[in-house]
Amino acid sequence: MSFASIYVPNFPVAAALRAESELQAAALAILEGKPPLEKVIAVNEKAGRMGIAPGMTKAQAELCTEIALRSRSALQESSAHAALLDCAQSFSPCVEDTACDTVLLDLAGMESLFGSTSDISHALSHRAAALGLAVNVAAASNPDSAVLAARGFSGITVIPPGKEAEQLRRLPVKVLFADRLEKDQKEQADRLLETLGRWGIHDLQALAALPEIALSERLGQKGLRLQELARGSSSRTLVPMEPPMVFVEEIELEHPIVLLEPLAFLLNRLLEQLCARLGSRALATQELQLTLTLDSFHSSDIDYPSLPSQVKSSLFSRTLRLPLPMLDAKVFLKLLQLDLSAHPPGAPIMKIRLAAEPAHPRSAQGGLFLPPSPEPEKLELTLTRIAGIVGENKVGAVELLDTHHPEGFRMRRFAAEMIRKTRGEKSGVAEPGSTKEKSAVTALRRFRPPLCANVTLKDGQPVKLICRKREIQGDVLWKAGPWRFSGDWWEHEAWSRDEWDIALQNEASRGAVAIALYRLVHDLLGGGWFVEGMYD
Amino acid sequence: MSSAVISTSAASGRPFLFDAETVPETGSVPTNSPILEYSKAHAGSAVLDGMEHGPKACWRHLQSAINQQRIPPASITPASRLEIRPALEMVSSGVPAIDALTGGLPRGCLTEICGSASSGRTTVLLAALASATCRGEFCALVDASDALDPQSIATGVDLDRLLWVRCGENLTSKNNSREIPRQLHSRNDRPAEHRLEQVLRATDLLLESGGFGVIALDLADLPPQTARRIPLTTWFRFRRAVEHKPTILLSVEQQPIAGSCSSLLLQLRPARENLLNFDDPHSQEQLSLCDSILPTHADLLTGFEIKAELALSRLNRKPAYSVMFPTRTAWAG
Numbered sequence: 069m070s071f072a073s074i075y076v077p078n079f080p081v082a083a084a085l086r087a088e089s090e091l092q093a094a095a096l097a098i099l100e101g102k103p104p105l106e107k108v109i110a111v112n113e114k115a116g117r118m119g120i121a122p123g124m125t126k127a128q129a130e131l132c133t134e135i136a137l138r139s140r141s142a143l144q145e146s147s148a149h150a151a152l153l154d155c156a157q158s159f160s161p162c163v164e165d166t167a168c169d170t171v172l173l174d175l176a177g178m179e180s181l182f183g184s185t186s187d188i189s190h191a192l193s194h195r196a197a198a199l200g201l202a203v204n205v206a207a208a209s210n211p212d213s214a215v216l217a218a219r220g221f222s223g224i225t226v227i228p229p230g231k232e233a234e235q236l237r238r239l240p241v242k243v244l245f246a247d248r249l250e251k252d253q254k255e256q257a258d259r260l261l262e263t264l265g266r267w268g269i270h271d272l273q274a275l276a277a278l279p280e281i282a283l284s285e286r287l288g289q290k291g292l293r294l295q296e297l298a299r300g301s302s303s304r305t306l307v308p309m310e311p312p313m314v315f316v317e318e319i320e321l322e323h324p325i326v327l328l329e330p331l332a333f334l335l336n337r338l339l340e341q342l343c344a345r346l347g348s349r350a351l352a353t354q355e356l357q358l359t360l361t362l363d364s365f366h367s368s369d370i371d372y373p374s375l376p377s378q379v380k381s382s383l384f385s386r387t388l389r390l391p392l393p394m395l396d397a398k399v400f401l402k403l404l405q406l407d408l409s410a411h412p413p414g415a416p417i418m419k420i421r422l423a424a425e426p427a428h429p430r431s432a433q434g435g436l437f438l439p440p441s442p443e444p445e446k447l448e449l450t451l452t453r454i455a456g457i458v459g460e461n462k463v464g465a466v467e468l469l470d471t472h473h474p475e476g477f478r479m480r481r482f483a484a485e486m487i488r489k490t491r492g493e494k495s496g497v498a499e500p501g502s503t504k505e506k507s508a509v510t511a512l513r514r515f516r517p518p519l520c521a522n523v524t525l526k527d528g529q530p531v532k533l534i535c536r537k538r539e540i541q542g543d544v545l546w547k548a549g550p551w552r553f554s555g556d557w558w559e560h561e562a563w564s565r566d567e568w569d570i571a572l573q574n575e576a577s578r579g580a581v582a583i584a585l586y587r588l589v590h591d592l593l594g595g596g597w598f599v600e601g602m603y604d
Numbered sequence: 605m606s607s608a609v610i611s612t613s614a615a616s617g618r619p620f621l622f623d624a625e626t627v628p629e630t631g632s633v634p635t636n637s638p639i640l641e642y643s644k645a646h647a648g649s650a651v652l653d654g655m656e657h658g659p660k661a662c663w664r665h666l667q668s669a670i671n672q673q674r675i676p677p678a679s680i681t682p683a684s685r686l687e688i689r690p691a692l693e694m695v696s697s698g699v700p701a702i703d704a705l706t707g708g709l710p711r712g713c714l715t716e717i718c719g720s721a722s723s724g725r726t727t728v729l730l731a732a733l734a735s736a737t738c739r740g741e742f743c744a745l746v747d748a749s750d751a752l753d754p755q756s757i758a759t760g761v762d763l764d765r766l767l768w769v770r771c772g773e774n775l776t777s778k779n780n781s782r783e784i785p786r787q788l789h790s791r792n793d794r795p796a797e798h799r800l801e802q803v804l805r806a807t808d809l810l811l812e813s814g815g816f817g818v819i820a821l822d823l824a825d826l827p828p829q830t831a832r833r834i835p836l837t838t839w840f841r842f843r844r845a846v847e848h849k850p851t852i853l854l855s856v857e858q859q860p861i862a863g864s865c866s867s868l869l870l871q872l873r874p875a876r877e878n879l880l881n882f883d884d885p886h887s888q889e890q891l892s893l894c895d896s897i898l899p900t901h902a903d904l905l906t907g908f909e910i911k912a913e914l915a916l917s918r919l920n921r922k923p924a925y926s927v928m929f930p931t932r933t934a935w936a937g
Contacts, residue, residue, distance in 0.1 A: 442815030
């Protein structure tokens with residue numbers, strides 16, 4: 069039975085660095101409090117070397133010109149915490165959410181999957197690094213020892229069974245109180261730490277060596293509990309939790325963004341974090357929801373009549389629905405860029421929220437003898453780009469409607485992969501020769517919208533036609549019809565028409581004379597004549 | 605003044621295969637002779653003035669050029685080691701008569717289908733799409749005039765495998781109005797050039813995306829003068845993009861516009877066209893598909909006959925000839 073603990077040291081700084089990776093090399097201090105009473109609560113190592121320490125005021129910290137100051141962000145910390153849970157969940161289903169900066173996981177049975185405890189610890193560290201977190205990982209035979217070792221030792225620590233006291237003895241006593249406690253608990257912990265300090269107890273070895281009865285008499289059960297922890301002999305059951313399947317990354321901006329280009333950089337960062345989190349849980353996404361909080365001054369005080377209603381409510385949302393589950397940050401970014409180019413927010417952006425709806429990744433294996441099909445990611449980008457050129461509803465696959473109306477169809481999303489999955493084999497081995505035995509089906513080319521025509525009738529039959537197009541006019545050489553169609557008479561869009569197939573003489577290329585066949589329609593409700601299409 | 609062109613590869617895009625075995629009389633030239641490398645390296649551009657025609661004369665002049673140190677003598681690759689273009693894969697066009705005429709449609713090439721109104725261009729195009737979707741391939745139709753009739757393709761084409769790009773003016777939210785417009789509409793609110801630009805951009809993207817068995821450009825309703833504005837470089841780019849890929853690039857138009865970029869050119873016309881003489885009332889009777897004595901509702905358009913002529917083929921050197929084949933309407937059974 070072994071447990072591993074993942075601890076993120078200096079959590080506020082780590083959360084800020086995860087959100088802004090370019091600050092890794094800079095001196096960073098995190099501020100908390102209401103202006104102008106902001107104080108430094110955490111600093112990174114470089115800032116510490118420059119003399120910046122927690123407790124300083126913002127004005128004091130600003131004396132150092134090279135330091136980057138950031139306000140503490142609950143959004144960033146919750147995202148970092150969710151990423152930490154994802155990291156643990158990707159290795160073990162039994163995960164305890166010990167603290168916002170600490171998680172504990174049960175490694176029982178994991179050896180056959182991931183190797184030895186040391187291998188798992190290294191893999192945990194690498195996975196956390198991939199999620200943008202620099203962590204300490206410790207493995208021990210009991211949960212509390214693993215947590216203490218992770219909080220006390222940097223890097224990776226593996227404590228063999230039975231060696232807990234020996235390994236933990238060098239740790240300072242304050243590691244026992246490293247939990248982020250509430251105010252009253254914190255005061256109590258400070259008093260205990262002070263008492264131990266007065267006794268000359270500075271490390272766990274000294275605490276473990278104290279006589280139990282005397283310790284109990286002075287500190288009560290709390291003291292005994294602390295001694296158990298120091299000896300590495302405590303035992304408790306894990307409190308597993310089911311991490312919610314919520315994948316949200318948010319960022320709040322100090323200065324509003326106006327242009328789409330800087331927005332793309334931030335979106336890229338959020339998408340990479342989201343994809344890393346989804347990837348760690350072996351998931352993909354089929355729906356991305358982008359919510360932008362717009363600058364209320366611009367969105368409310370200035371009236372933009374042409375802007376959509378989302379802007380006026382200072383929230384602008386766009387939803388990207390994908391035909392298939394995908395996990396490619398670059399593709400998502402490009403799709404979002406194209407979408408935002410087509411539908412710009414219309415006001416400066418103050419906050420970005422990106423949520424991904426998790427989905428199981430597609431599992432499709434192409435056959436050796438199946439014809440190639442477009443790559444789904446590439447195809448989606450291509451379709452979005454083409455939609456930007458020709459219009460959103462003008463690219464896709466055709467779906468016929470259950471109606472006799474001549475334009476009884478609608479456009480729907482074209483998805484190559486889904487077809488191969490659902491009906492691939494059947495259509496893949498269809499006999500090509502089957503089409504050879506039939507003659508080609510005469511095609512109709514539709515004029516959209518139909519061409520208005522002036523028709524001369526004789527005995528109720530068209531004999532001459534005049535149309536705006538020069539090549540579609542003249543005497544009717546041959547005709548067949550009328551074929552009467554009607555429908556939807558129970559709705560407002562009722563239609564009723566007579567169709568004629570007619571032959572007209574027209575001028576082909578180089579002045580030669582040719583005959584063309586057209587479909588002529590008499591709208592019985594409106595009374596007009598239209599050339600609806602040409603047989604070709 | 606005579607000249608010898610070392611390479612004539614404009615049509616194929618490949619260097620001229622200057623094989624050492626074709627000049628045996630020079631004898632002393634090794635197979636890795638600099639001449640061969642020179643012919644390869646300068647393929648497409650080298651014109652040696654003052655040469656006599658014929659390979660032997662050419663060889664002599666090249667040898668003298670080496671002696672005069674005008675040709676770098678290093679790194680010559682014999683023609684036998686040069687890459688030989690693999691035979692093109694031909695697939696069924698969906699019309700047996702056209703398959704017999706052309707051997708099918710070549711993959712990795714541009715095929716043009718030309719003809720006037722009611723010449724059967726769209727019928728052949730849809731037959732090719734039906735055949736491709738039947739093979740399990742995905743197809744794309746870039747429709748310059750938004751003229752496709754979904755009911756026409758429903759019988760043969762697998763609709764799930766056809767990507768339809770409808771160029772033209774942007775439609776309103778209700779994309780397919782179910783009412784016949786009751787006022788006179790302008791057919792094209794935007795100029796044809798705009799639609800043409802949409803076609804070219806969409807085709808570029810589709811070619812770049814890859815994975816399609818057939819990419820068809822329907823330019824049949826564009827005026828020839830507009831279609832001819834497509835630069836030849838664009839056709840070269842398209843041809844280059846599909847080369848060595850299993851994609852058939854089809855272009856349907858009124859007149860040939862791709863020039864030397866197309867590997868196959870099919871000219872279609874109605875088979876009855878040459879029989880018509882509109883001054884002769886007897887010929888007009890021939891035109892009628894049924895006896896004109898019958899009432900008009902007793903007539904039925906059951907199809908028409910198409911004459912397909914192989915106007916150009918860079919795939920084989922067979923003499924041009926034509927075939928005729930019938931089409932049938934969907935309701936003819």
